[in-house]
Amino acid sequence: MPWIDTHCHLDAPELAADIAAVRERARQAGVVHCVLPAVERSNWVRVRELAHAFGDSYALGIHPLYVARATQADLDALRVELEIHRGDPRLVAVGEIGLDFFEPDLCTDAMRQWQEDVFRQQLLLARAFDLPVIVHVRRSVDRVLKYLREVRPQGGWHGIAHAFNGSAEQAQRCTEAGLKLGFGGALTFERALQLRRLAASVGPADWVLETDAPDIPPHWLYVDAQARASGQAQGVNEPAQLPRIAQSMADLRSTTSALISQANAHNAVEALPGLASLLDACEQLPSVRS
Numbered sequence: 665m666p667w668i669d670t671h672c673h674l675d676a677p678e679l680a681a682d683i684a685a686v687r688e689r690a691r692q693a694g695v696v697h698c699v700l701p702a703v704e705r706s707n708w709v710r711v712r713e714l715a716h717a718f719g720d721s722y723a724l725g726i727h728p729l730y731v732a733r734a735t736q737a738d739l740d741a742l743r744v745e746l747e748i749h750r751g752d753p754r755l756v757a758v759g760e761i762g763l764d765f766f767e768p769d770l771c772t773d774a775m776r777q778w779q780e781d782v783f784r785q786q787l788l789l790a791r792a793f794d795l796p797v798i799v800h801v802r803r804s805v806d807r808v809l810k811y812l813r814e815v816r817p818q819g820g821w822h823g824i825a826h827a828f829n830g831s832a833e834q835a836q837r838c839t840e841a842g843l844k845l846g847f848g849g850a851l852t853f854e855r856a857l858q859l860r861r862l863a864a865s866v867g868p869a870d871w872v873l874e875t876d877a878p879d880i881p882p883h884w885l886y887v888d889a890q891a892r893a894s895g896q897a898q899g900v901n902e903p904a905q906l907p908r909i910a911q912s913m914a915d916l917r918s919t920t921s922a923l924i925s926q927a928n929a930h931n932a933v934e935a936l937p938g939l940a941s942l943l944d945a946c947e948q949l950p951s952v953r954s
């Protein structure tokens with residue numbers, strides 16, 4: 665079964681040492697394409713290099729968790745970077761961008777304001793360069809939607825609300841704003857009742873699958889705080905886990921893995937239209953445009 669991981673950080677230090685093997689394990693598991701979001705200026709070159717090395721795609725941006733050390737010069741550099749690489753077919757989005765109102769350090773008045781400024785400027789860049797957005801939304805749906813409305817491109821947004829974990833009503837407002845909901849390892853936990861209900865009931869064209877590797881381990885890799893305290897390391901998530909996460913999605917939606925694979929590919933191309941030409945080259949995915 666061919667799979668697309670719409671969100672994995674292959675440049676992350678947890679995966680870097682063994683990156684060729686990580687990507688090969690993913691390929692063996694059927695993951696034919698990975699989308700690599702950036703997190704800050706210093707990793708833009710790396711995600712581009714990895715995407716080209718492995719036949720994957722990438723996004724460029726400044727992640728909200730890295731906003732504290734970002735400057736206006738980094739935003740100016742992002743504009744230059746997008747200008748230089750706008751013709752690169754593997755550049756498929758601006759991301760990972762967004763607002764995080766969960767981390768206490770990012771919730772001071774000054775930091776909230778800077779987060780919002782950085783987010784708004786990156787939306788303006790996405791609009792100017794006609795690119796979709798990969799959005800990190802954590803306790804921030806209303807503010808994220810406010811800026812998506814304010815900076816809306818003609819024809820509306822394309823993109824993904826990554827690691828979505830809100831209410832059904834918030835989910836609906838995100839999809840109405842043009843974003844697909846990104847589902848990953850979090851839905852494999854039986855106690856994640858609200859999220860599992862949402863994954864089961866969301867519209868057929870409103871979601872995509874992602875691992876967010878090396879983060880958000882599915883339950884079979886998760887090591888709880890008590891076990892960590894006694895020396896057991898947290899399991900490292902990687903894109904090879906996507907098919908098993910997809911099986912959870914199939915179970916929740918009472919459908920087959922094959923139909924989930926097809927819908928994921930179709931929805932990923934709708935979210936990130938630049939994927940269409942990249943996936944055309946992939947024989948295992950004959951019908952992504954249908």
Ligand SMILES: [Zn+2]
Pocket residue numbers: 671673701760826876
């Ligand atoms: Zn991410």
